[in-house]
Amino acid sequence: MNYETFKQEFAEDIKEKLYERGYDDVRISFNNVEKTNQNYEAMSVVPEGNNVGVNFNIENAFASYEHTDDYAGVLASATMVIADGLDRAPAIDVSALMDYENMKEKLSVEVISADANADLLANVPHDRMEDLAVVYRFVMESSEDGRASILVTNNLMDRMGVSHEQLRADALENSPEIRPVVIMGMNEVMKEMIDPEVYEMFGIPDDAEETMYVATVPDKNSGAGVIAYQDFMDQAAERVGGDFFVLPSSINEILLVPDNGDMTADALRDMVKDVNAKEVSPEERLSDNVYHYDSKDHVFELAEKFEARQQEKKTEIDEKSEEKGSVLKDLKDKQKEAAAKPPVKDAAEKAAKSKGREVL
Numbered sequence: 001m002n003y004e005t006f007k008q009e010f011a012e013d014i015k016e017k018l019y020e021r022g023y024d025d026v027r028i029s030f031n032n033v034e035k036t037n038q039n040y041e042a043m044s045v046v047p048e049g050n051n052v053g054v055n056f057n058i059e060n061a062f063a064s065y066e067h068t069d070d071y072a073g074v075l076a077s078a079t080m081v082i083a084d085g086l087d088r089a090p091a092i093d094v095s096a097l098m099d100y101e102n103m104k105e106k107l108s109v110e111v112i113s114a115d116a117n118a119d120l121l122a123n124v125p126h127d128r129m130e131d132l133a134v135v136y137r138f139v140m141e142s143s144e145d146g147r148a149s150i151l152v153t154n155n156l157m158d159r160m161g162v163s164h165e166q167l168r169a170d171a172l173e174n175s176p177e178i179r180p181v182v183i184m185g186m187n188e189v190m191k192e193m194i195d196p197e198v199y200e201m202f203g204i205p206d207d208a209e210e211t212m213y214v215a216t217v218p219d220k221n222s223g224a225g226v227i228a229y230q231d232f233m234d235q236a237a238e239r240v241g242g243d244f245f246v247l248p249s250s251i252n253e254i255l256l257v258p259d260n261g262d263m264t265a266d267a268l269r270d271m272v273k274d275v276n277a278k279e280v281s282p283e284e285r286l287s288d289n290v291y292h293y294d295s296k297d298h299v300f301e302l303a304e305k306f307e308a309r310q311q312e313k314k315t316e317i318d319e320k321s322e323e324k325g326s327v328l329k330d331l332k333d334k335q336k337e338a339a340a341k342p343p344v345k346d347a348a349e350k351a352a353k354s355k356g357r358e359v360l
Contacts, residue, residue, distance in 0.1 A: 006062050007043070007058055007062075010061065011043060014028065014045065017076075017079040018083060024048070026048065027047075027048060030042070030044070034119065035283070036120070036251060036283065037282055037285060038282070038283045040060070043061075050089075052089045054081075054082050054085035054086055056081065056082050056085075097138075098159060100160040103138050104170045105174060106138045106139050106140060106178070107174050108136070108225065109171045109172065110135055110222040111129065111228055112132065112135060112251060112286070113132065114126075114128060114132060115131060121133055124152065124153050124154065125164045129300070130289070130291065130302050131302070132286070136171045137150065137152060137222075139178065139179070175228075175229055176230075176231075179219075179223075179226075182215070182218055183235075183256070187210060211257070212256065213256040214249075215232075215254050220252050224252060224254050224286055233293050234295070236256055239256075241258060242258065242295050243296075244256045244257060244258050244293055245259055245263070245290055245291065246290070246292065246293065246300075247268060247272050247290055248287040248289070248291075249275075250286055252284060254286075265307060269289065272287075292306035
């Protein structure tokens with residue numbers, strides 16, 4: 001069965017399966033979906049008389065069918081996912097979506113890879129943070145199981161009659177309120193994730209020094225966006241204890257590593273690349289780069305830029321030191337030269353005696 005035939009048969013069978021689950025009539029269409037780090041053809045399923053539905057990745061379904069040759073299994077899995085999405089779909093008043101004053105309390109920020117999402121960003125208001133892009137999203141509902149949200153596009157922004165500057169200001173003010181920062185030491189995270197008895201087997205004392213921290217939001221959905229919050233960097237520096245490296249674990253969280261000399265930027269960068277390649281799914285990948293926050297100068301930048309900036313400072317200090325040394329040397333040379341000359345009084349007396357001899 002080829003892709004086009006699969007799509008049509010799958011749509012009809014999904015309709016039938018959803019009917020059995022109580023969805024008497026649904027509208028099914030196919031459209032291209034452009035999301036963070038991914039672009040795919042989706043099967044859009046919307047219950048009749050409703051304005052909210054589910055976009056299901058039909059390309060993935062076809063790939064699963066080709067891989068397993070189990071059409072019934074793929075259909076059953078898709079039915080469960082779509083039905084669950086429809087069951088949990090929030091009731092949305094479409095007219096209210098255009099009311100910015102009503103919607104702005106749901107406004108939040110998130111960060112995505114600027115390079116991987118260049119096409120998406122062409123139609124989306126955004127701001128750059130090095131190789132990352134800060135985008136804006138209305139979060140309708142969110143939990144650890146998922147979320148319902150709307151990415152703010154240029155078109156939506158224009159229809160709402162709001163400027164990019166206002167959007168940014170409102171999002172930065174609102175984000176910490178609806179999606180507060182959560183920073184936990186890695187030991188805390190482990191203690192929360194595993195059974196207490198198992199954790200005790202590791203023999204980690206409660207007051208053990210943290211070597212890495214996780215920063216995200218309570219529901220962990222697109223939690224890496226905290227990096228764009230206005231006071232996040234200084235808040236994190238206070239928790240970490242000074243300067244720190246930022247590792248883009250995924251779009252859902254970032255890792256903070258104290259810059260105490262134990263780890264180099266190159267070693268951390270290699271670690272990020274390795275984890276991204278082996279552990280992080282493409283749609284959740286943020287960046288292969290490592291960043292640094294200088295808590296004294298209050299500068300967030302790529303780690304390589306920080307190193308270059310530190311080298312410039314060192315070079316400047318060395319040059320000033322050399323210049324100072326040169327001035328001191330010149331001063332000492334002049335002092336020696338002055339010491340080697342006869343005193344003014346002696347020179348005058350010698351000159352007078354010399355004149356006297358000439359007269360005689």
